[in-house]
Amino acid sequence: MNWVLDNLELIGGLTLVHLRQSVIPIVLSFLIALPVGWAAWRFTPLRGATLTTVGLLYTIPSLGLFALLAALGIPLLSDTNLIVALTVYGVAIMTRSVTDGLDAIDPATRASAVAVGFGPWRRFWTVDFPLSGPVLLAGLRVTATSTISLATVGILIGVQNLGYLFTNGYQRRILEEVLAGVVAVVVIALVVDLLLVVLGRLLMPWLPRRGGVLTRRAPVMAGATG
C-alpha cells in the first residue's frame, strides 16, 4: 500500500486524464452509432453491409488500428489517435445494439403511432428511441467498460493515462504500481457502469427493476423476437 499512498496524486491525475480519454469516445460512439444503426435498420439493403463492416472493424487489433488511422493522416503518437480508435470500436459495438434495439420493438406499437398520426421524426424520438432504450443501455454499458479498459493500450503509442502505471511499474519492477493501475481501471469501469445503470433507471422509470431487463442479449419487450 505504501506505493499507492505515496503516489495518490499521480493516480488521481492519471485517472482524470483516463476518464477524459474514455468519455469522449463513449459519447461520440453513441452519437455516431444512433443514425448509422437506424439507417441500417430502416433501409434493408444497407443492413448487411453495415453490420458486416462494423463486425470487421471490431476484429482489428488495437495496435493495427492505430497504425491504419495514422496512415490516414492522424498523428500516430497522439491522444487524437487513441480517441478516434476507441470511437471506432465503440461505434462497432453500438451500431449493432441500435439495430438490435429497434428490431426488438413490437411492429404493432410502431403501427399504432403511425395510425394516430405520428410523423417519422416524432415517432423515432417518442416511440422507437425510448422503447429501444434497454438494449441501447446494455450496448452502452459494454462500450463504456471495454473503452475504459482498452484506453490503457494508449501508453504503447505514448499516450499517458492509467496505462502509464503498467509500463512504468513494469520497467521499475514495482508490482504495486501495476496492480494499482489494474485496480484503478476496473474500479473506474465499474463506477461508470453503475452510473449508466442509474441513468437508465432515471430515464426509463417504466421498466421493472429486476429480471434481466438490462442484459444485452435478451430485450424484454412486448412481442420481442430476440
Place this chain on the structure above:
Amino acid sequence: MNLFLDAFAWIFSPDRLTGSLPLPLAIWQHVAFTFGAVAIAAIIAVPLGWLIGHTGRGREVAVALSGAARALPSLGLVLLLVLVIGVVHKTEAAVVSFVLLAIPSILAGAYAGFEAIDRAVIDAGRAVGMTPWQILWKIEVPLGLPLLIGGLRSATLQVVATVTIAAYVGLGGLGFFFLQGIQLQRFDAVLGASIVVVALALSLDGLFALLQRVVVPHGVRSRAGTAARPLRLGAAPA
C-alpha cells in the same frame, strides 16, 4: 497511398527473412501463442460451460465473470502476471494471461449454446428414452456447437490482439515490429506489421465464420441464420 506502398515494400523486403526476428517466425510465434492459449482455455472452459448449460447452475457466476473480464485491461494483466510469476518465466506468465482472457468468451459460448436449445427438443430426447449422457452428446453438444465456435472465435480474436500487445515484454510475435518501429521512428515497419496483424485477425475471423456455418447440423440448417451470428459476450478488442 505512398505509406501503404512503403509498408508493403517493408513486408516483402528480403530483409524480413533475416535479422533478429524474421517475419515468418514472428507470424508463427503469433499463431502458436494464439492457438496454444485458446486450446488451453478451451480445455478448461468448454466442460465447465457445458456443465453450467446442462445443469443450469452457476449461470450468474459465469455472466458476472464475463462482464468483469471486459473491464480487465489486458496490457495490465500481462505485465502484472509477468511481475508476479517472474521475469525469467515471462513466456509462461504471458500464456497464463492469454488463457485467462480467453476463458470468459469460451465459457459464455459453451453455456449459451446449450441455453439456446429449445427445451422441447431435450424433452423429446428424454421421452424416447435417452440417458442424460446421450442427451448431452447427441442433442446438446451438436446443437450448441455454433455458439461454442462463436465463443472460440471471440476468444481467438481477443488473444491475437493481446499477443500483439504482449510484445512489450519481449515475447516476439508481430507486435515486436510495431514497438520497435515506434522506437526507431520507422513508420513503414509499424504499418507493415500492422497490416500483417490485421490480415491475420481477419483470416482467423473468416475461418471461424466458415466453421460456425459448417458445424450446424443438417436438420436445423434452415434456421441457421440466427445461430451463426458471432458471439460477442465476453470479448473486447485489445
